Amino acid sequence: MRATVLVRPKTGILDPQGDAVRESLRHLGFAVGDARIGRVVDLELDDGDPAAARAEVERMCEQLLANPLIESFEIELDTQ
């Protein structure tokens, strides 16, 4: 099973990378209101049970993949 974790800076957290990318996109002529930059973590999991896998990835996020003070996370499971 595969899991994708999306980690984002929380609303209100200064994201200078996102600001720089937004300005660059505007220079290229794109109408961009805001840009935020996060992180993608692709994981390969041994667990075959989706509920157990999700719970496991949540623990990974809480312990390491995201810092709850400044980041939120979202988990997508691919059970194929």
Next chain:
Amino acid sequence: MTGREPRPTIAVVVFPGSNDDRDAAWALRALGADAQLVWHGKDELPPESSAVVLPGGFSYGDYLRCGAIARFSPVMRAVEAFADGGGPVLGICNGFQVLCEAGLLPGALRPNASLSFVCRDVAVRVEEAAAPFTSRCEPGGRLVIPVKHGEGCWYAPPELVDDLDRAGRIVLRYEPGENPNGATADVAGVTNEQGNVMGLMPHPEHAVDPMLGSGDGALILASLVDAARDRMPATV
């Protein structure tokens, strides 16, 4: 200093990617401590340690988030136990990031608002002059100490900043106009609730000799050496 004062042992942790460990050890030795480098893979600190320094650098390549992986090093369990027992722990730059990630200090360190790596002297104000980190400083005094970091923008939510301020836990603030990274409330250094763990972005170990620009960092490190000496078992 008489030179006859006992030399307290201060453990300086070395993570893969630390690069200010030897400077910190050199400065602590010059200020009267017996600094010992301790590899991050060790489960224990030297038993006679009476203070710990987590030095600057780029532990684990700053992968994921600065300090996020180093906090799980075996030696960090010993550092946490040492801090729980009231032992003084000072985190400098990357060491500050590690302590925040480990939950030993409040807040988090984000990329500099400018997105630029900043490397220059900054002036900070001593908000709290007390043991174990700033006892040799004047309250309200101005210290000039270099910073060199890409991710030193300390962040905490406003209500937490107010709590820290009221509790006297914001020990160092960048002087007006000197904030090099966009840190919330100009915070350059904070402590834990008990006051025995502190992190700061400026590098006191790079400012211990006026010949190299400033000796102000020695006030912080010598305060730590004093505190470490006070914790040494009495030898009669």
